[in-house]
Amino acid sequence: MAIYKGRGVCAMNYPIGMNLGGDPSQALVHSNPDGKFTVTLSSIDLGQGMKSVSRQVAAETLGVPVADVYVDTADSDTGPQCMGSFASRGTHRVGNAVIAAAKEARAVMLEAAAEELEVNAVDLETDGLGNILVKGAPGRSITTQEACNVAQFKYGQSVSGRGIFLIPMSDVDPDTGEMTTVSCFAHMAMIVDLEVDDETGEVFNVRMNSAYEVGRALNPKLVEQQLVGGAWMGLSHALYETTEPCYPSRDHRPYSFSSYPMPGPGDLASHGISILERPAPDGPFGGKGVGEMCANPVLPAVANAIYDAVGVEMDELPMTAEKILRAIRAKAGRAGDNG
Amino acid sequence: MMVKKPLEFRLNGTEVAVFADEAENLLSVLRAKVGDLTPKYGCGQGGCGACMVTIDGRTVLSCITLAETVAGADVGTLAGLSGERLDPLQEAFMDGFAAQCGYCTPGMIVAARALLQHNPTPDRDQIIEAISDNICRCTGYEPIIEAIQSVVAQERAGGS
Incomplete structure (x- = not known):
């Protein structure tokens, strides 16, 4: 008592994540006519913040404001394959895929900017506010929107990127039972x-x-x-x-x-x-x-x-x-x- | 044959006239007939609070309220709380991350606003009691309680 x-x-x-038949996630990124970007995923945001984090990761990689990125999720008809939102894998797997896709799109955008500014693309940097600047000569710049427009209308290039992140399947050693989740x-x-x-x-x-x-x-x-x-x-x-x-x-x-x-x-x-x-x-x-x-x-x-x-x-x-x-x-x- | 009955009431201060089905519940009238989607369909049994609205200032669960009982009454939903500016509770819920999936949020804010109308300075226990008809599956309630407390403090300090 x-x-x-x-x-x-x-x-x-x-x-983080799993190791069944391998654990891939994919992301697609493309620029829109208004100079903003869409990230297309099949991952689900069920309130845990998948969209917010993908948006931050894409904006950081592209070098544009978070407000310039829209994330389209949860439609496996229009999105690339994703294993899904489970096993606490979203941020890690999908985030890495988004970085890969955004890097590819960024490279096309910077190439177009380099042509316009008559410099080499490696000499360019982004300010995170929607501008592409020549390193050391910030007076010479172009907006990300302009760069995306000329890429398309002048140079015939698609400012877009594909990304995948894969943790490959790890077989179990039949003698020892050992495996690596490489996670x-x-x-x-x-x-x-x-x-x-x-x-x-x-x-x-x-x-x-x-x-x-x-x-x-x-x-x-x-x-x-x-x-x-x-x-x-x-x-x-x-x-x-x-x-x-x-x-x-x-x-x-x-x-x-x-x-x-x-x-x-x-x-x-x-x-x-x-x-x-x-x-x-x-x-x-x-x-x-x-x-x-x-x-x-x-x-x-x-x-x-x-x-x-x-x-x-x-x-x-x-x-x-x-x-x-x-x-x-x-x-x-x-x-x-x-x- | 289903009998439809004319039904008139005020929704967030605006006159509304609809034809309600026999034994139709208020939630169905609000969502399907009037088009106010802020009250949510959760359990449909009066157990979760997602459908919470006010009738003449008192909170009710609209999924188990017969629509015809609101004839001539004042019905309030989350949609009525914000005009050009959001209600301070909505601001506080956003600032304090008091929503995750967001499904319980309309009912929570309706419950909290009704509480503050009757008692502008509730203590923590009174806030807990006021939202105890509302189930939240994501936040663990603490951020919701804190968001409501922050509005109490703000309004006590002389805001609105």
């Missing part, structure tokens, strides 16, 4: 503090503190948002959510939000987050992926904290009050204590 405090830890090396890894560690009531099995006063190493945070606010929301979803899976509470019987499966338990705004856990940036050598401007890494570690950390608090090993999700209480009673029974 007491409240027990517990602390659990989880640390993780998280691989980059993100890292994290999390501490969960919580309290368990041994009379009811209830878990409450959950506090999370975590550190995530994400390569370069290409869009720091989006990274933070993903970490906050993802950890909450992990906590929800740890303590509340299940589609099949009476599995394997499906008779009692939830059919509405009233019978599918999820924490609401009143059930929040505090979460302190540190974001560490260590740019990945093979990432787009050093970026890795944070996607699933923010949700996964919460589950084992909560299980460890419950064990620390009341000494029961929870091996089934979600870790509801009922299951925890049953485990506490079973343990007490084995110990010959009817408490």
Whole structure:
């Protein structure tokens, strides 16, 4: 009949992307009549920021303002092939493909600018504001819009580019089982503090503190948002959510939000987050992926904290009050204590 | 044969007249008949809050509200909050990254604006209570609560 405090830890090396039949993503970039650019992808933005990050990466590579780039995603009829938005691969795989495509388009744009300015293309630079300047002679310049127009109307060149980024398939060594994912890894560690009531099995006063190493945070606010929301979803899976509470019987499966338990705004856990940036050598401007890494570690950390608090090993999700209480009673029974 | 009934009400201050189907819900009238797409269809069972609107200033879930019950009433949706300028709540939601997929956002802002109309200085618990009919799957709620708190602080400091 007491409240027990517990602390659990989880640390993780998280691989970005996958290694099934190889892991390619493609991107196409082209200039438009108004001097702006379209990036065409098949990757999905489901709110995590795929479009924003692709837009930033394309603008940075092309040397134009972010406002001059439009990203057209999620249409596999018109977009080039992409394996998809999963396995936290979007920023890393698609970002690299966008860089490759934008570099090709940029080269055509700079060639046209070089002809107009009567210099060599290697002597040109972009200012990120839509101007192409001669290095050391900034008075001699042409706008990116003009360059794209003359490329087309005067020189018959298409300011466009194709990009693909592939992590090739790695076969498993039949003798050793060894394989290489040839992927980059993100890292994290999390501490969960919580309290368990041994009379009811209830878990409450959950506090999370975590550190995530994400390569370069290409869009720091989006990274933070993903970490906050993802950890909450992990906590929800740890303590509340299940589609099949009476599995394997499906008779009692939830059919509405009233019978599918999820924490609401009143059930929040505090979460302190540190974001560490260590740019990945093979990432787009050093970026890795944070996607699933923010949700996964919460589950084992909560299980460890419950064990620390009341000494029961929870091996089934979600870790509801009922299951925890049953485990506490079973343990007490084995110990010959009817408490 | 389906009977259609004439239905008149005010939507965000403008008179609206439509023919509603028998037992048609308010969400369907707003989206399909009037063309206001800001209330969202989420669960259709009154469980998620994505369809939240106001009737005479009180929040209701439009998917489980019979359309005929709003005859002559004032219905408010997210579309009514912004004119030439966005509502401060909309600004705060954008500045604070309080949306990810965005599907719950209209309902959240309608709930928050209704709260601030009745209580301009709510504390954190009152804000949580006011949005507890609304489910958000992405943000973990914290950025939403903080965005609403920032508007409370801003309006307390003498804004609008």
